[in-house]
Amino acid sequence: MSSRFKALALPVAILLILEGVVRAGWLPAYQMPAPSDVLLTLRDLAEGALWKHIGASLARVLAGFVIGASLALVFAAWVGLSREAEAYLAPTFAGLRSIPSLAWVPLLLLWLGIDETSKVVLIAIGAFFPVYHNGVAAIRDIDRKLVEVGRIYGFNRWQLVRRILLPAALPGLFTGLRSGLSLAWMFLVAAELIAATRGLGYLLSDGRETSRPDIVLAAIIVLALLGKLSDGLLAALEKRCLGWRDTFTGQPAEG
Template identity: 65%
Template sequence: MSADPELIASVLTVGASRQDAAPSVPGAPASARGRRRRAGGLPPGTGLLLPVAVLLLVELAARAGWITPQLLPPPSEVAQTLLDLLRQGVLTGHILASTGRVLAGFALGAGLALGFGALTGLSRTADALLTPSFQALRAIPSLAWVPLLLLWLGIDEASKIVLIAIGAFFPVYMGTVSGIAHVDRKLVEVARLRGFGGLTLARRVLLPAAMPSLMTGLRNGLSLAWMFMVAAELIAASRGLGYLLTDGRETSRADLVLAAIALLAVLGKLSDSLMATVERRVLHWRDTFGGGA
């Protein structure tokens, strides 16, 4: 989905008559400056320096006896636990179970959020009717939903997926509503001068202009989906990373708990990186100060 190029050109003409020209470097297009700024940054993999340093420090501290291995086992022992689970053939099942729940819950929650967010953002009547209720529901802690979902849906997959969908719903909803609400008024005025209205205005102007905020909401919603997945699996599950956390706690195995946490961190980062890639492709037309996600 992209905005009308002619409409954008018209808006830029209108905006130029109202604002002073922004300073620029002679002979350097904005997109080129942005590429050079990103290229001149730190080398790839810089973000790994801190976690690697922490892991090495913990490993050395555990080997030297400065910390109790039963409470904080060395990273090498956690890695060995992961290898043992992989050899036993159970690790893949736990990862697939959790990932499937997150994807199903995120798809359900984000889909509903996009629909309700667009309706609320485009209709003042819907905004007046729905916003107070959604704001109140957003303040409810995740664990408060668990007893009700267990009563309604039991301990099967449905209750877990619905809980994850609740977690994903509100960030996407807020991103959609906020994006539409903060569309440049000049853009809407020029679109109306060109005869756009109703669904055409929403499809060709409002929703494309709201896309940056919407994509931010989707990334935040996916992150919360992983968090709510853990809450769902801690309550009642026989498979999944949340189940590994519960199993490690009940058997006093800190290595198993840390292995599950490490997997959650890796999977969460991978999913966010994938969403960031989609965001860059969808918003390729932007020339922003930030070089990446």
């Protein structure tokens, strides 16, 4: 059985069960519409404003993720390589990380207004902390013996970073980037509650206000597909950059 078929087995089974449960009347359609009805809603939206909402959300996530991840990598390298920087910055970042996403919304509204800037900044905040913390951990988890070998060979600071520290830290950095991208999509919904008139978060809110669970579910499905697609792109880049690794990939299926 191919891995693609196995990946589809559970979602298809859930959809078939839901379809049967709703059609049998065990779940009210106004709370949980049948998957076939959601598919029809998706088709209708695709013929209308869905692409406009997808485009707006993609632009916000891309901008917020690039800004947040870039800043996080800079600070992660600084803190990871310098104990003094860690003493100054790590406690503050640890406190900021614990602030819930929705708590930033009123503050950003007061500071930046209701335009695109506040939305992008909120998404950047969501992307920043996973990338930063995984980046610091990746640097600090590097085997000290590797650094000592580099010094024995007379590497200067730049050579040490390029030939030892960066390759050794890349797996952790990619873990942080994928986690940051995932949180960027989560923060998108909160961001698009800030007086947005376009975007998948707005579509969710519109479906709730008009009592259209089919629209809400359609928006959730699109968010899931976009999140999976973007994570798959990062995973492919990770595989390409880390093709030199020989790591354990799990036990093969028996039989």
